[in-house]
Amino acid sequence: MHVRTAAAAVLVLVGGLALASCSSYTAIAPVTPPSAEAFAPELIAKGAQLAAVGDCVTCHTAEDGKSYAGGFAVETPFGTVYGTNLTPDTETGIGRWSETAFARALHEGVDRAGHHLYPAFPYDHFAKTTDEDIRALYAFIMTREPVRARTPANTVIVPRPFVAIWKALYFERGVFQPDPAQDARRNRGEYLAEGLGHCGACHTPRNKLGAEKKDNPYVGGEVEGWHAPALGAVSPSPVPWTADSLAAYLRTGITDAHGLTAGPMAEVVRNLARVSEEDVQAIARHMAALDTRPAEQRKAQATKALAAPPRGRAASTDRGAVIYAGACADCHDRGRAAEGGALPLSLAIAPALPTPGNLIHIIRDGIVPKEHEHAPWMPNFAGALTDDQLTDLVVYLRTLAELPPWNDVAGEVRAAAKEQE
Numbered sequence: 001m002h003v004r005t006a007a008a009a010v011l012v013l014v015g016g017l018a019l020a021s022c023s024s025y026t027a028i029a030p031v032t033p034p035s036a037e038a039f040a041p042e043l044i045a046k047g048a049q050l051a052a053v054g055d056c057v058t059c060h061t062a063e064d065g066k067s068y069a070g071g072f073a074v075e076t077p078f079g080t081v082y083g084t085n086l087t088p089d090t091e092t093g094i095g096r097w098s099e100t101a102f103a104r105a106l107h108e109g110v111d112r113a114g115h116h117l118y119p120a121f122p123y124d125h126f127a128k129t130t131d132e133d134i135r136a137l138y139a140f141i142m143t144r145e146p147v148r149a150r151t152p153a154n155t156v157i158v159p160r161p162f163v164a165i166w167k168a169l170y171f172e173r174g175v176f177q178p179d180p181a182q183d184a185r186r187n188r189g190e191y192l193a194e195g196l197g198h199c200g201a202c203h204t205p206r207n208k209l210g211a212e213k214k215d216n217p218y219v220g221g222e223v224e225g226w227h228a229p230a231l232g233a234v235s236p237s238p239v240p241w242t243a244d245s246l247a248a249y250l251r252t253g254i255t256d257a258h259g260l261t262a263g264p265m266a267e268v269v270r271n272l273a274r275v276s277e278e279d280v281q282a283i284a285r286h287m288a289a290l291d292t293r294p295a296e297q298r299k300a301q302a303t304k305a306l307a308a309p310p311r312g313r314a315a316s317t318d319r320g321a322v323i324y325a326g327a328c329a330d331c332h333d334r335g336r337a338a339e340g341g342a343l344p345l346s347l348a349i350a351p352a353l354p355t356p357g358n359l360i361h362i363i364r365d366g367i368v369p370k371e372h373e374h375a376p377w378m379p380n381f382a383g384a385l386t387d388d389q390l391t392d393l394v395v396y397l398r399t400l401a402e403l404p405p406w407n408d409v410a411g412e413v414r415a416a417a418k419e420q421e
């Protein structure tokens with residue numbers, strides 16, 4: 001609440017002055033919805049891939065709702081904004097949007113009627129998308145099944161016109177320009193990761209007005225109660241990422257010597273699984289290049305981490321170690337190579353993060369594959385451990401990362417329990 005009020009006050013102050021000088025947008029005339037035959041099948045297929053890179057379905061589909069029919073709640077420090085109905089329904093969706101109106105939404109963050117859209121819709125990334133790719137996205141979206149579903153009203157405390165101020169401060173327009181000094185694959189990867197892929201929307205920290213701190217990219221951010229880890233040179237991953245391990249992880253959620261994907265990243269991976277191998281490889285190359293540490297240093301760190309033995313079976317009277325030995329060691333000390341085994345937790349990312357939230361979420365809720373999915377299954381312990389036991393366990397697991405203890409683990413455990421009540 002505090003942040004919200006302060007932010008609102010700042011906006012109101014700057015507002016009056018700035019609004020007057022900001023450009024305004026006019027409505028773009030409605031069109032008769034184009035028929036599916038108007039689009040070439042190849043264009044629709046290309047659009048499907050680009051939509052998967054952009055996670056469009058994730059934010060534009062309510063839990064248990066019809067695909068793209070809207071109603072997914074994007075929580076921001078300023079209130080909830082709902083992903084809209086993107087199906088071509090003429091009343092509740094975008095059936096009457098021309099390609100020009102659609103392109104303006106992605107490039108400018110403005111709807112067909114000319115209103116500013118909230119940046120919970122990551123157009124600060126999507127603006128980098130070429131007209132050609134927007135054409136393919138439009139073809140894909142306009143050929144979805146129309147669904148009549150009104151998007152719930154959002155609860156953002158900042159009135160729409162004030163988004164103009166946010167844009168004046170933070171929004172960088174302009175389609176991605178390839179860097180001639182980089183090879184074509186790197187440019188492709190950068191275009192996708194920084195544009196439609198909007199990796200920074202979660203992995204880059206945000207300022208008080210919700211804008212990404214562009215001068216500190218990929219040093220770790222917060223999303224939906226999860227920490228999105230730092231990527232690149234300050235990555236806390238025990239075994240440093242390589243282009244190959246990133247490519248495997250981004251397509252499957254799991255790769256040697258790294259934890260299974262969880263939380264909001266699991267959705268990103270589900271979407272990327274539908275993207276071409278080539279494009280995911282390109283994204284992986286771009287992300288790997290962010291790690292500027294010398295190759296020998298990264299190799300030495302990997303060798304050291306991989307040599308560390310699992311610790312759980314060591315005789316210890318530490319309460320957390322005892323719980324670990326009883327509840328976790330059977331799978332996690334065995335290693336993935338063994339039947340029913342899982343990654344030693346000294347290699348997992350969650351104990352190495354700046355806050356214990358992800359680890360607590362994973363232990364409480366497990367990592368459960370969706371129906372029909374063949375993926376590893378981490379059991380949930382929400383009912384099996386008391387808050388005190390979970391606290392002791394989490395404090396112990398932090399020692400596996402050989403990092404300074406976390407503050408107030410008990411408080412974080414209580415907060416996670418409360419979230420679910």
Ligand code: HEC
Pocket residue numbers: 050051054055056057058059060074081082083084085086093094102105106111112116117118119120121122126137141154196
């Ligand atoms: C992180 C969540 C998120 C993702 C990912 C996302 N959107 Fe959205 N989108 C939103 C939200 C939230 C809104 C509503 C913003 C508002 O009400 O101001 C929105 C609004 C829109 C609008 C305006 C619709 C209208 O009726 O005003 C379009 C068009 C759109 N999104 C297209 C896309 C496309 C195409 C993709 C994938 C490339 C995509 N979005 C991915 C969250 C998202």
Ligand code: HEC
Pocket residue numbers: 258259260261324327328329330331332336340341342343344345348349350359362363367376377378379381397
């Ligand atoms: C029945 C076997 C089993 C038990 C018991 C179990 N896990 Fe897991 N756990 C898994 C599997 C399988 C995965 C995902 C694949 C992997 O890591 O190899 C996983 C994943 C995790 C992850 C995510 C990172 C990673 O390694 O993929 C964490 C953290 C984790 N478990 C912690 C725990 C803790 C703490 C306990 C004890 C309270 C526990 N697990 C008990 C099987 C188990």
Ligand code: HEC
Pocket residue numbers: 193197198199200201202203223226227228229231235236237241246249250258259260261262263264265266268283287349358
């Ligand atoms: C909706 C938010 C979100 C988006 C978008 C997102 N991530 Fe993530 N990512 C997360 C979260 C949260 C985690 C931590 C959970 C986990 O370990 O799976 C994570 C974990 C990861 C990890 C594992 C880090 C480690 O050291 O174990 C990698 C690598 C990664 N993301 C890369 C990417 C790339 C590349 C993109 C863009 C294509 C991307 N992410 C987009 C939220 C996001």
